[in-house]
Amino acid sequence: MHRSSLQLRSRLEFASLELPGLLIFTVGVILPIGLDFAYSLTSWDGYQKGWPWVGLANYAKIFRDSQTLAAWWFTIRFTVLNTVVQNVLALALALVFNGEIKGKTAYRTIMFLPCLIAPLVAGYIWLRMYSDVLPALNALLGTRINFMLFGSGRTVLAGLLIVNQWQWAGYWMLIYLAGLQSIPIELYEAARVDGASRVRQFFSVTVPMLAPAFTICIVGITIGSLRVYDLMVSSTGGGPGRSSTSIVYHIFNTAIAGRQYGYGSAISMSLIAVLLLIAVAQLGLLRRREVQL
Amino acid sequence: MSRHGAGGRTLAGRAAIQLMMTIVAALTLLPVLEVVNLSLKTKKELYVGDPLALPQRPMWENYATAFARLKIGTTFFNTFFYTAASVAAIAILASAAAWAIARNKSRFFRFSYIYFMIGILIPFQALFLPIYTIGFTLRLTNTRYGIILMYIAVGLSFCVFLMTSFMTQVPVELEEAARMDGCSIYRVFASVVLPLLKPALATLVILQSFNTWNDYLMASLFVSETRLKTMTVFLQQLFSTTSQDYTSAMAAIVILFAPIMTLFVALQKYFIKGITAGAVKG
Numbered sequence: 001m002h003r004s005s006l007q008l009r010s011r012l013e014f015a016s017l018e019l020p021g022l023l024i025f026t027v028g029v030i031l032p033i034g035l036d037f038a039y040s041l042t043s044w045d046g047y048q049k050g051w052p053w054v055g056l057a058n059y060a061k062i063f064r065d066s067q068t069l070a071a072w073w074f075t076i077r078f079t080v081l082n083t084v085v086q087n088v089l090a091l092a093l094a095l096v097f098n099g100e101i102k103g104k105t106a107y108r109t110i111m112f113l114p115c116l117i118a119p120l121v122a123g124y125i126w127l128r129m130y131s132d133v134l135p136a137l138n139a140l141l142g143t144r145i146n147f148m149l150f151g152s153g154r155t156v157l158a159g160l161l162i163v164n165q166w167q168w169a170g171y172w173m174l175i176y177l178a179g180l181q182s183i184p185i186e187l188y189e190a191a192r193v194d195g196a197s198r199v200r201q202f203f204s205v206t207v208p209m210l211a212p213a214f215t216i217c218i219v220g221i222t223i224g225s226l227r228v229y230d231l232m233v234s235s236t237g238g239g240p241g242r243s244s245t246s247i248v249y250h251i252f253n254t255a256i257a258g259r260q261y262g263y264g265s266a267i268s269m270s271l272i273a274v275l276l277l278i279a280v281a282q283l284g285l286l287r288r289r290e291v292q293l
Numbered sequence: 294m295s296r297h298g299a300g301g302r303t304l305a306g307r308a309a310i311q312l313m314m315t316i317v318a319a320l321t322l323l324p325v326l327e328v329v330n331l332s333l334k335t336k337k338e339l340y341v342g343d344p345l346a347l348p349q350r351p352m353w354e355n356y357a358t359a360f361a362r363l364k365i366g367t368t369f370f371n372t373f374f375y376t377a378a379s380v381a382a383i384a385i386l387a388s389a390a391a392w393a394i395a396r397n398k399s400r401f402f403r404f405s406y407i408y409f410m411i412g413i414l415i416p417f418q419a420l421f422l423p424i425y426t427i428g429f430t431l432r433l434t435n436t437r438y439g440i441i442l443m444y445i446a447v448g449l450s451f452c453v454f455l456m457t458s459f460m461t462q463v464p465v466e467l468e469e470a471a472r473m474d475g476c477s478i479y480r481v482f483a484s485v486v487l488p489l490l491k492p493a494l495a496t497l498v499i500l501q502s503f504n505t506w507n508d509y510l511m512a513s514l515f516v517s518e519t520r521l522k523t524m525t526v527f528l529q530q531l532f533s534t535t536s537q538d539y540t541s542a543m544a545a546i547v548i549l550f551a552p553i554m555t556l557f558v559a560l561q562k563y564f565i566k567g568i569t570a571g572a573v574k575g
Binding site: 025029033036100102109113114121125133177179268271272276 | 317324327396417506546
């Protein structure tokens, strides 16, 4: 009796330690999710007094509104390509740095310096790179590569993807590198004794042992790509036309500039749904692989 | 120590990789160096000169102009204050929560961990509309404590995750000894746990600082009064309104980047530790 009341007291004390954080988090993150859903059922413009109820009309509108669909289409292409390319690049870089190469520390520092730069600033920098600096490099090398990637709706996605690799590949590389360095060397020795080729070693030892790193990088890059916004504000303004308007950018345009707070909230609910679905699916798949080891 | 060295068996292979990495590193560094280069040029050099050429004479005046244009006294203080205050608060709140979660196996604590993780899966960019209206309703917009509170709210999730993964570094025995001596839980947290968490806290500080320092969306939404604005918001205005003064805008970029760069160099090893938390099995 005495023991359990002591335990309860200690638990309550622990809970009280956690409470301030839980409270602030609830007000700043959880409450907004509920509120966002409430707004999404109205045609509120962000200023008027009442919230005119429209039911699910805003959600139906998402599927008819070509601008919203275009923003989603851009965001999906950006997310899929970015997740694939960035993971491959990060892993390739990590493999190089895990091997024999001189001046590792210097290279590594250079490679992830760009992630310390604000994404907003990265946009300004690359605006200049594409318009001015890289063409000058063209002249220097006598090549004729077209670097005006932000100038056309057909190339703007490629242009933004390049900026994103420049900024974040080095960051995710560090996670793969930490994963690689934690693999016990005995595993490779055993594989070699069994006569496994280097390719075979990579797929039978390296890839499975990197499972936790894969989980973090794949989920992290996917979420990071779905929320992209600052980069476009400074580099393309969502253009040319609306060809690089990401979903967050579109929410901003719709709700703040377009005064459709209700509809904008419905679009952000669609983003939340996609974020949760993808994260749960990825975590389910990837974690299962981790457990199997 | 080539474990499965990427093609590093032959001398030629190794030389090829070395060369390739040098090119990759040079291309990565080029945009950064170019910003510094442009920030020191005259307008004439900017418009008619070769962008890759160095300035004839470094125009340090551009930095003086950028300091003035950024209203550096105000905006630097704001950015620094919002970052420092929110990161300090997060450090304490997240370690308290992580410690409570790590030391209790009951349902409430297990649930609260998952509850916090929602914030990692749903970044605030998906929630900025209601975050703004809640702030507005509670009279938090255009106040310093308001934006700091929101930075804390949206930063907590990741930091709780980070601190929980570091919690194994705190030996339970020390805590139990302190409890035996009659210390309250709060006392144990403040005088035993927090000091032991110092390396983890350094990691949290650098990771969270550079996020908040570089934030644009929250700052642009939450404060509209000039005296409360941050450097990124001012920088955005600088680029959108005074396209004539491009060279000082480049200097402003360097000014924004320099402090975070310094912090990184000072705390590099903690930065890497933080990024890689949870990436290694075991």
